[in-house]
Amino acid sequence: xxxNKREKNSIVIFDIEGEIRRSDIxxxxxxxxxxxxxxxxxxxxLLNFDKVDFIDSFGVGEILASYISTHNLGGKLKLAxxxxxxxxxxxITMLTKVLDIHDEEASALQSFxxx
Amino acid sequence: MAERRLHKILSAVVKIKPGEEVLxxxxxxxxxxxxxxFGIVKSLRDANFLDDLxxxxxxxxYLSAILIAVAVSFHAKLQSRISRRRLLQSTLVFFxxxxxxxxxxxxxPDHWKGLALIYWMWANLFVVTLTTQFWFLVNDVFNxxxxxxxxxxxxxxxxxxxxxxxxxxxxLAKPETANRLLLAAAAFLCACLVVxxxxxxxxxxxxxxxxxxxxxxxxxxxxxxxHVGLWDSFRSVSxxxxxxxxxxxxxxxxxxxxxxxxxxxxxxxxxxxxxxNYVRFFGRFNAGILVFAFLFQLVLTSRFINRFGxxxxxxxxxxxxxxxxxxxxxxxxxxxLAIAIKGGDKALSxxxxxxxRELLYIxxxxxxxxxxxxxxxMFLNRFSKAVGGVILLGLIYLVxxxxxxxxxxxxLVWVSFASGVFVIVWxxxxxxxxxxxxxxxKGQLAKKWERADEVVADRMDVDTAKLVVDAIESxxxxxxxxxxxxxxxxxxxxxxxxxxxxxxxxPIEHSSSDTRPLFEYDASPWIADFEEPxxxxxxxxxxxxxxxxxxxxxVIGEYAxxxxxxxxxxSETARMELAKAIGLMDGRSALTDKLDDLLGDDSAKVFQYxxxxxxxxxxxxxxxxxxxxxxxxxTCEDARSALEKYRGGIAGALSDYLNDVEEKPxxxxxxxxxxxxxxxxxxxxxxxxxxxxGPDVLKAGLIDALDRLRSEVSEVQFKDGVVRVxxxxxxxxxxxxxxxxxxxxxxxxxxxxxxxxxxFRAYQNLLKGTKDSIAYAxxxxxxxxxxxxxxxxxxxxxxxxxxxxxxSSS
Numbered sequence: 001x002x003x004n005k006r007e008k009n010s011i012v013i014f015d016i017e018g019e020i021r022r023s024d025i026x027x028x029x030x031x032x033x034x035x036x037x038x039x040x041x042x043x044x045x046l047l048n049f050d051k052v053d054f055i056d057s058f059g060v061g062e063i064l065a066s067y068i069s070t071h072n073l074g075g076k077l078k079l080a081x082x083x084x085x086x087x088x089x090x091x092i093t094m095l096t097k098v099l100d101i102h103d104e105e106a107s108a109l110q111s112f113x114x115x
Numbered sequence: 116m117a118e119r120r121l122h123k124i125l126s127a128v129v130k131i132k133p134g135e136e137v138l139x140x141x142x143x144x145x146x147x148x149x150x151x152x153f154g155i156v157k158s159l160r161d162a163n164f165l166d167d168l169x170x171x172x173x174x175x176x177y178l179s180a181i182l183i184a185v186a187v188s189f190h191a192k193l194q195s196r197i198s199r200r201r202l203l204q205s206t207l208v209f210f211x212x213x214x215x216x217x218x219x220x221x222x223x224p225d226h227w228k229g230l231a232l233i234y235w236m237w238a239n240l241f242v243v244t245l246t247t248q249f250w251f252l253v254n255d256v257f258n259x260x261x262x263x264x265x266x267x268x269x270x271x272x273x274x275x276x277x278x279x280x281x282x283x284x285x286x287l288a289k290p291e292t293a294n295r296l297l298l299a300a301a302a303f304l305c306a307c308l309v310v311x312x313x314x315x316x317x318x319x320x321x322x323x324x325x326x327x328x329x330x331x332x333x334x335x336x337x338x339x340x341x342h343v344g345l346w347d348s349f350r351s352v353s354x355x356x357x358x359x360x361x362x363x364x365x366x367x368x369x370x371x372x373x374x375x376x377x378x379x380x381x382x383x384x385x386x387x388x389x390x391x392n393y394v395r396f397f398g399r400f401n402a403g404i405l406v407f408a409f410l411f412q413l414v415l416t417s418r419f420i421n422r423f424g425x426x427x428x429x430x431x432x433x434x435x436x437x438x439x440x441x442x443x444x445x446x447x448x449x450x451x452l453a454i455a456i457k458g459g460d461k462a463l464s465x466x467x468x469x470x471x472r473e474l475l476y477i478x479x480x481x482x483x484x485x486x487x488x489x490x491x492x493m494f495l496n497r498f499s500k501a502v503g504g505v506i507l508l509g510l511i512y513l514v515x516x517x518x519x520x521x522x523x524x525x526x527l528v529w530v531s532f533a534s535g536v537f538v539i540v541w542x543x544x545x546x547x548x549x550x551x552x553x554x555x556x557k558g559q560l561a562k563k564w565e566r567a568d569e570v571v572a573d574r575m576d577v578d579t580a581k582l583v584v585d586a587i588e589s590x591x592x593x594x595x596x597x598x599x600x601x602x603x604x605x606x607x608x609x610x611x612x613x614x615x616x617x618x619x620x621x622p623i624e625h626s627s628s629d630t631r632p633l634f635e636y637d638a639s640p641w642i643a644d645f646e647e648p649x650x651x652x653x654x655x656x657x658x659x660x661x662x663x664x665x666x667x668x669x670v671i672g673e674y675a676x677x678x679x680x681x682x683x684x685x686s687e688t689a690r691m692e693l694a695k696a697i698g699l700m701d702g703r704s705a706l707t708d709k710l711d712d713l714l715g716d717d718s719a720k721v722f723q724y725x726x727x728x729x730x731x732x733x734x735x736x737x738x739x740x741x742x743x744x745x746x747x748x749x750t751c752e753d754a755r756s757a758l759e760k761y762r763g764g765i766a767g768a769l770s771d772y773l774n775d776v777e778e779k780p781x782x783x784x785x786x787x788x789x790x791x792x793x794x795x796x797x798x799x800x801x802x803x804x805x806x807x808x809g810p811d812v813l814k815a816g817l818i819d820a821l822d823r824l825r826s827e828v829s830e831v832q833f834k835d836g837v838v839r840v841x842x843x844x845x846x847x848x849x850x851x852x853x854x855x856x857x858x859x860x861x862x863x864x865x866x867x868x869x870x871x872x873x874x875f876r877a878y879q880n881l882l883k884g885t886k887d888s889i890a891y892a893x894x895x896x897x898x899x900x901x902x903x904x905x906x907x908x909x910x911x912x913x914x915x916x917x918x919x920x921x922x923s924s925s
Contacts, residue, residue: 057660064666089654091598093661094696097689098670 020059043075154280177504369499382453444531478555698728730760
């Protein structure tokens with residue numbers, strides 16, 4: 001898994017690439033990266049899954065932990081370009097009721113301003 | 116008025132029903148008037164043979180029975196060409212004329228000695244033809260139940276005729292003029308002609324009884340009957356296992372009977388008391404036997420068969436013969452034993468054996484019965500004597516030669532022991548046919564229908580249907596709910612191509628709660644995600660892991676809290692989604708506690724999903740919440756479905772609801788029904804106990820629940836004594852039943868302690884309401900339930916049969 005960080009209109013965007021799975025944990029996890037941003041005051045975070053092939057429950061745990069951390073600090077964490085399958089899993093687990101998920105990065109970014 | 120008086124008189128000796136009196140009396144006299152000449156003809160047959168051809172030649176006389184085949188074949192052709200009335204009348208005329216001819220021939224001085232053998236054959240033909248014709252008529256006009264009830268009465272008519280017929284030679288015969296008795300035999304047959312005419316006149320006036328008499332309209336099987344020859348009859352018998360067994364029984368009976376005849380006549384021929392005047396001896400001897408047989412028949416046969424059934428009826432005769440035969444083997448010169456064995460053979464064969472054997476035809480279909488009777492009763496019955504004769508000749512030949520001759524036993528001793536061996540074979544065959552009889556009766560009573568709930572359960576996958584309907588409905592409510600349904604279907608391997616097509620058929624409308632636009636136009640992509648190989652399994656694993664995440668529990672826990680706080684109608688869908696999602700979770704998850712609130716939700720839809728999840732989680736803490744909803748028609752079904760999923764785990768709790776006098780009756784009824792669905796021994800015991808103490812308002816529901824439990828779980832046991840007490844109480848409260856369906860609770864109770872399938876076959880045939888279906892139903896019950904039950908139940912059943920009779924004749 002590779003995670004690249006970029007910024008747009010003071011929104012931190014993490015472009016995630018590859019597979020997010022328990023067996024493939026890198027030195028720095030997604031949650032740690034998010035927490036680092038939160039610690040420096042960046043509370044608007046977008047996770048872009050456009051190049052993610054697979055996410056297992058560990059990966060979902062990372063997303064949720066990131067969400068909780070952001071939420072606890074009054075920030076916003078949004079998701080964009082997740083696969084159909086993951087969306088279906090989020091539907092089934094009711095996570096669509098909690099997480100803010102968007103089809104495209106642009107609409108996700110726009111939504112930060114609407115909130 | 117006269118009929119009423121006749122009914123009163125006959126009721127003293129036989130269970131007769133109004134309308135049957137005249138026919139029963141005529142049939143009684145018909146049998147009397149054919150068996151009276153039997154006595155004369157047979158006494159003369161034996162005496163003439165022993166006088167003219169001697170006892171050594173008896174086995175050849177037995178062999179002559181083979182010629183009966185020709186006569187039977189001719190009779191069968193005749194039977195198929197002319198009406199029953201003409202057949203009976205012309206047969207009687209034939210025997211009157213030929214009887215007179217024999218009288219003339221025997222009266223000539225120095226008549227040919229071989230005439231005794233011809234007369235022997237004629238006498239046998241006389242007996243077999245007239246007897247078979249009599250039983251044909253009985254089978255034509257009486258259904259099995261009626262025949263069983265009246266058979267003792269008819270049989271006693273026959274035996275009484277035999278007594279009268281044998282007393283004549285017994286007291287009137289002198290050696291030189293004995294053959295004049297053939298004139299008396301002809302006179303009896305003339306009287307019989309009159310009685311037969313009267314029977315057919317009566318049948319013409321009472322058309323409903325004549326439907327099955329060949330030669331009358333309508334005759335559904337006339338075409339088939341036309342072609343029943345001896346060969347056809349043999350083929351019919353050989354193609355049916357039951358009839359084959361019956362044929363073996365008749366063959367064994369005939370062989371044993373031939374042995375007995377030879378054994379007894381061997382002793383009698385060497386006895387000085389007998390050989391002074393054979394005709395007189397045989398006349399008195401036969402009369403004595405028949406007096407005994409008559410008393411046995413009149414007093415014991417019907418009672419015996421009704422009480423102990425056909426099985427014991429068929430066994431008592433060979434057992435007595437076995438004892439006598441062994442006795443004769445030990446004391447070969449004993450005239451007393453010779454008389455006992457012959458007496459036992461005749462008395463029991465005329466009474467209990469004849470009656471039992473006729474009853475064996477009950478489960479045979481009418482057209483098959485006529486075919487079979489030609490071979491079994493007319494041919495085999497006599498042919499078996501020929502077989503017995505051949506075996507006897509062979510045996511006597513063998514025992515007179517080494518090494519047997521060296522042992523020093525008389526042939527009579529050898530024959531007596533051989534007779535014993537054949538009796539044992541006969542007993543085994545009788546035991547087999549009595550078991551086969553019950554199977555055949557059951558076969559006649561096809562089960563007409565299954566319980567509707569069982570049919571639905573067997574033929575439809577109700578859970579899948581419900582899930583699909585809910586899934587379709589959810590598409591317009593929420594995509595989350597729809598996804599949850601899809602997941603449910605996939606997890607249970609129920610996402611068949613047909614169901615996928617059905618779910619993909621209609622576009623999803625915009626959801627009010629989800630803003631996600633990705634799949635809002637079409638369900639197909641979602642469904643496609645479940646189509647990948649291994650997808651449902653992988654997805655299930657993934658989802659379970661997600662649900663177990665601490666972070667997940669925290670996030671969704673907060674969300675659930677918010678949803679539950681908002682009781683607004685607009686948030687109903689959110690509560691439905693939450694209720695459904697909780698069903699996916701592990702029972703130990705704190706999130707499942709949220710079901711407590713959801714199960715109490717005012718919305719029936721929210722409750723539906725909550726109950727479904729409670730059924731999946733099976734937490735006992737939810738049982739009272741579900742039970743409370745049993746009283747509400749809107750939520751009852753969902754609550755039931757959920758509680759059913761707990762299976763045996765809640766039998767005790769349901770039993771408490773059932774026995775709680777302060778609980779709502781509706782909840783108690785539902786508890787009974789649920790216990791039936793649980794279907795274990797604890798549930799059965801709880802239901803039966805409640806039946807003993809519960810209020811009347813619950814009784815029907817309890818009996819139905821017990822019946823359902825029994826029909827679904829055959830291995831559950833019910834306390835026989837408790838069921839019998841309830842059966843007796845139910846009969847008391849039932850009073851006079853107006854319709855057979857009023858008896859359903861009684862049958863349900865019987866089904867608890869007897870074969871459930873048999874009991875309901877009988878009930879369904881009772882409901883069918885035709886005279887024969889009722890008769891077969893009663894017949895099956897007769898072989899299934901115990902005597903005390905029969906005594907209470909049968910008067911009710913017979914009353915329906917009687918009402919049908921009255922209805923059909925009016």
